[in-house]
Amino acid sequence: MIETTDLLIIGAGPAGIAAALAAAPSGARITLIDDNPLAGGQIWRDGPQAKLPTLARQLRQDLQHHTNVRHYPATRVIAQSGARQLLLEDPQRGWRIHYDKLILCTGARELLLPFPGWTLPGVTGAGGLQALIKGGLPVSGQRLVIAGSGPLLLASAATARQAGADILRVAEQAPRSAVAGFAAQLPRWPHKALQAFGLFDRHYRTDTHVLAALGSDRLEGVRLSQRGQIVELACERLACGFGLIPNTQLGQALGCALDGHALAVDEWQTSSLVDHYAAGECTGFGGSELALVEGAIAGHAAVGDRDAARALWSRRKRWQGFADTLNHAFALDPRLKSLAQPDTLVCRCEDVTYAALSGHRDWREAKLASRCGMGACQGRVCGGATSHLFGWQQAAPRPPFSPARIDTLLCLDDTPPA
Incomplete structure (x- = not known):
């Protein structure tokens, strides 16, 4: 079976949702897929202990009001099966879909840097721990150290603290001067300043990074370099995240060009391939606000409403300014390469x-x-x-892009030559 759609959007995080809502009034047939069971991406991940912001709930409801938008949750892209055609799989079936236009909103993943002991049970990514807690992982009463770089550390600490964890240290590798400079710029984005104030943790330390996770069968403690001094803390959990990496693999496999480590796009969010767009963190990390406006621009542009897309350029520029400030302040120290x-x-x-x-x-x-x-x-x-x-660059992935069932892969047998 080959399904057809006018616009296929891959990824139902903030960028994907915004793209679908922007394109929906055109009447185009829109298909939105994501490998999570509910829309929202990693930033608005749902679960038994998740507390979704009002905006996330509202956008989900708005999606349901558009009958021309089909949302396929728990669905993954397995392979390219022809020109403008992809092989998909969900828990029940595998099928092919043909699209006229495509928007990649594949998000980002954590950068995990290796250090002695980082594979011990009890050590996770900072965002990974946040996702586990939202999914129901009990951490009440556990001593927790969070280390790495960027605002995700404080967000992860807040989630853990609300779940009853004892936060011992939030170790930020960036120097105090860089973090202070970033904080001084936050009044340019009042919402972000208010958010940062609400996330502040008294155990936050700058110029501090992990040296080793300690333990034999599981994590027992962590060794930190804290402003030039060696500090050891006994703990049950260590969560480390050194920023985010754009998920570009699918874009690369389709033939989209890169700009550094992200997918290259123009002012319309168009990639190097005609009728293929990209938005959100696969084009560079900038937070949910930037992802929302980029997704909306891509959605409007994909259905030919360039005036509506152009009207959002100034808002995108504003949030790109925030992204540039953020990425400059939390640039990784070269010392982390020697961990x-x-x-x-x-x-x-x-x-x-x-x-x-x-x-x-x-x-x-x-x-x-x-x-x-x-x-x-x-x-x-x-x-x-x-x-x-x-400094190695990974090659474009080969299919299958994700583990797949045999009956799904058999769908490729009916694929005519491209």
């Missing part, structure tokens, strides 16, 4: 150490020699780490 020791695992799926990778020239050579990136995560974790550590 891993020779025997520290970099690719945890295939047990590949830092020493096994350091002598190679690029990602392909390292992959051939060590199986780095060939495990379950398919390089989604170690790929970002090796890019930061060695």
Whole structure:
């Protein structure tokens, strides 16, 4: 079976929702897919302990009012099956969909940098811990250290604190001067200033980064460099996140060009491929406000309403200013490249150490020699780490892009030559 749609939107986070709502009044047939069970993406992730903001709930309701928007949750892209055609899979079936235009809103994932002990049970990503807590993970009474860089640390700490965790330290690697400079700029975006004030934690320390997770069978403590001094804290959980990496894999597989580590787009959010747009954090990290306006611009542009898209350019510029300020303030210190020791695992799926990778020239050579990136995560974790550590650029992924059932892959047998 081949389904057809005028506009396919991949990703139902803020950018994808905004794109669908902007395009819906045109009457176009719109299909919105996401691998999560509910719309909202990672930032508005739902769960037993999640408290969604009013805006997220309102946008979900608005989506339901448009009969020309079909939302397929728990759905993944498995492969490209022809020109403007993708193979999809949900828990019940696999099928192909043909689209006239496409908007990529594939978001971003955490950058996890390897350090001694980072694979111990009890160590997670900062955003990963937040998602686990929203999904029902009990942390009440547990001692918790959060380390890395960026505002996600404070957001994760707030979620954990509300769930009853004992926050021992929020370790921000950026220097005090950079964080103070960022805070001084926040009045330009009053909502963000108010948000930052509400998230402040008295255990927040700048110029502080993780050195090692301590323990044998599971996490027992953490060693930090805190403003030049070594500090050790006993704890049950350590959450580390060193910023975000744009999810560009699908865009690359389709042939979209990159701008640095993000998908390249023009003023209409158009990628290097005709009729293929991109919006949100796959084009660079800037927060939900930037993702919403970029998604709306892409949605208007995709259905030919360029006047409505152009009217949003000034708002996008405003939030791009915030993104630039944020990314400059929380740039990663070069010292973080030396956290891993020779025997520290970099690719945890295939047990590949830092020493096994350091002598190679690029990602392909390292992959051939060590199986780095060939495990379950398919390089989604170690790929970002090796890019930061060695400057390697990952190649475009090959299908299937995600694990798939045999009956889904058999749908490709009926695919005519492109």
